[in-house]
Amino acid sequence: MGSTPGFGSPETQQSGTRKEAGLGAAVAGTLRFVINNEPHLPSSHNQKKTIRTHVMRNYHARQKTKNSVSPPRRKLLQKTAPKTLPRSQELIDGRTLVLPRAHRPLLCANTKQIVLDDPLPESNKCLTPDSKSRDSDSNEASSISTSPELSIVSTTPSSHSDASPESSMPDGQFFDRWAFDNTSPYVLFQNEGAPMLCLSSRTWPFPKPIGAEKPKFSIFMPSRILPVTNFKLPRGCMHKSALVIPHIINSREYYSFKVGTITWINHRLNETSLGTNDATIGSILLLINFELMRGNVAETLHHMDGIEQIVALRGGLGSINDRNVLTRILIIDLLVAFLSTSQPRFSPPSLLPADVLGSTFYKIADSPLTSKRTLKVALLNSSFCERSIACLQRVQSLTIHVMNGNKSYPSTQEPEINSEHGRLNLLEIIQHTSQIYERALLTPPMPFSSRINRDSVVALCQAVESPLNDYTWDEFPGILTWVLLVGCAASEEESVEYNYFMCLLIKIFLGAGYGWLGELREAVITIVAIKARAEKGTRVVPEPKDVHSTFRYPIC
Numbered sequence: 001m002g003s004t005p006g007f008g009s010p011e012t013q014q015s016g017t018r019k020e021a022g023l024g025a026a027v028a029g030t031l032r033f034v035i036n037n038e039p040h041l042p043s044s045h046n047q048k049k050t051i052r053t054h055v056m057r058n059y060h061a062r063q064k065t066k067n068s069v070s071p072p073r074r075k076l077l078q079k080t081a082p083k084t085l086p087r088s089q090e091l092i093d094g095r096t097l098v099l100p101r102a103h104r105p106l107l108c109a110n111t112k113q114i115v116l117d118d119p120l121p122e123s124n125k126c127l128t129p130d131s132k133s134r135d136s137d138s139n140e141a142s143s144i145s146t147s148p149e150l151s152i153v154s155t156t157p158s159s160h161s162d163a164s165p166e167s168s169m170p171d172g173q174f175f176d177r178w179a180f181d182n183t184s185p186y187v188l189f190q191n192e193g194a195p196m197l198c199l200s201s202r203t204w205p206f207p208k209p210i211g212a213e214k215p216k217f218s219i220f221m222p223s224r225i226l227p228v229t230n231f232k233l234p235r236g237c238m239h240k241s242a243l244v245i246p247h248i249i250n251s252r253e254y255y256s257f258k259v260g261t262i263t264w265i266n267h268r269l270n271e272t273s274l275g276t277n278d279a280t281i282g283s284i285l286l287l288i289n290f291e292l293m294r295g296n297v298a299e300t301l302h303h304m305d306g307i308e309q310i311v312a313l314r315g316g317l318g319s320i321n322d323r324n325v326l327t328r329i330l331i332i333d334l335l336v337a338f339l340s341t342s343q344p345r346f347s348p349p350s351l352l353p354a355d356v357l358g359s360t361f362y363k364i365a366d367s368p369l370t371s372k373r374t375l376k377v378a379l380l381n382s383s384f385c386e387r388s389i390a391c392l393q394r395v396q397s398l399t400i401h402v403m404n405g406n407k408s409y410p411s412t413q414e415p416e417i418n419s420e421h422g423r424l425n426l427l428e429i430i431q432h433t434s435q436i437y438e439r440a441l442l443t444p445p446m447p448f449s450s451r452i453n454r455d456s457v458v459a460l461c462q463a464v465e466s467p468l469n470d471y472t473w474d475e476f477p478g479i480l481t482w483v484l485l486v487g488c489a490a491s492e493e494e495s496v497e498y499n500y501f502m503c504l505l506i507k508i509f510l511g512a513g514y515g516w517l518g519e520l521r522e523a524v525i526t527i528v529a530i531k532a533r534a535e536k537g538t539r540v541v542p543e544p545k546d547v548h549s550t551f552r553y554p555i556c
Helices: 008-020 045-055 057-068 129-134 136-143 244-249 253-269 278-294 299-315 323-340 386-403 425-442 451-465 466-477 477-490 496-509 518-533
Strands: 089-092 095-098 105-107 114-115 151-154 188-189
Touching: 045 057, 045 136, 057 095, 244 278, 244 496, 278 299, 278 323, 278 496, 299 323, 323 477, 323 496, 386 425, 386 518, 425 451, 425 466, 425 477, 425 518, 451 477, 451 496, 466 477, 477 496, 477 518
Parallel strands: none
Antiparallel strands: 089 095, 095 151, 105 114
């Protein structure tokens, strides 16, 4: 091993040291060439050490330079004075909330207090009894108007938003999580760019949101499959409390969603292929679903006119290949017929089986409204006691007697119901429902909407709201359907009891395609006939031609 002349001299070492010091790294040692004249022999220890030193030379220089440089000093974070916004704007979580002219606050000259021109309506206030115990922060947040008409301008940098929010949302819809604080309690999507229903958390008075954490498509969209009604699972927020539905259907967000959906449908009606596809049908059925819960007979009839024309343009129900879409149309038609006390518009296709969506062998659809078999046989070895079965059998016999054309029936003594202990048990639920139902069958009949039935309706709503009997309702959906139909007919329209009864009816009806669609149709036709008999001359059903709506049927 030798060395190259000149590289080991002191002058060379000093000049190299000065150059490296100018770069911020003082390097010690000399640069040596390693000459191996005998490559066939293993390298010696000195050769390996020299090569290792030469390789690690730059690494140590960079490390020494990095350690010798002092880190830059950073400025201390200090609070800045809040910006003064105009009276028509408010800054909320780094975002500017621009109020419309109708909702801008006014500053009184005498009292120097800010007063809103248009305060929130009663429907947007907290519905729970313990709402007064909420903290001041949540009260202040809930007092801010969350109308969809408000235009929200973001003042935060674009880096705070998600990288690609459109990729996670269906049909490219942008879910503004900043506007709803990322805690929206209820979000409902539609197909093909239709408006979504998104409630604000600031006016949500309930402790938990509805359903899962992620937004979902509406059950009326063609991409969804109708599930089997299962009451054995824990109830969601929508079916757990009777106060949830009134809050949703009376909120400002729903009215904005309703107007946007009608505008979207009207735009699609300009083209026949878009106006008659499954997505358009699903959006109309979704509107009917909400209007059914509101008790709006006029709009439900007009929307059903549109569905009838769309089905006719497609060649009838037999031309609808998707069985889920076909089942939704038949079920919503039955609900509209019950609400409007009229006959269903559509008849199931002749070759449509009763289990159009599948079959469930453990569900019993028999009720006092059906005549397939007696309830003594259907309810044998069930969770109903002997008194409950006897009461149900008597009501079924009375129904068959009246439906056969007999105008007179001997009145029976109504049983005494003692429900002072709290929630009603199964026997008391059957007794309350039988009282309301028998009064409508006797001669002369008493209308379902009579004030005498008010106490029984409230008791039934509280009993059905409780999940104690859910295992029984899951096995006997026919009996629960009869209870809900009677309770819904006896409730005042747009009341809390009516909203909750109709919401549960829709849930049960949507599962009838799994083996008991025929029994459900028979039950609805029977209750419509009894309802018309009891309310004959006391209620006028509006005709569809007199209805005013923003839909423009027929399709051009």
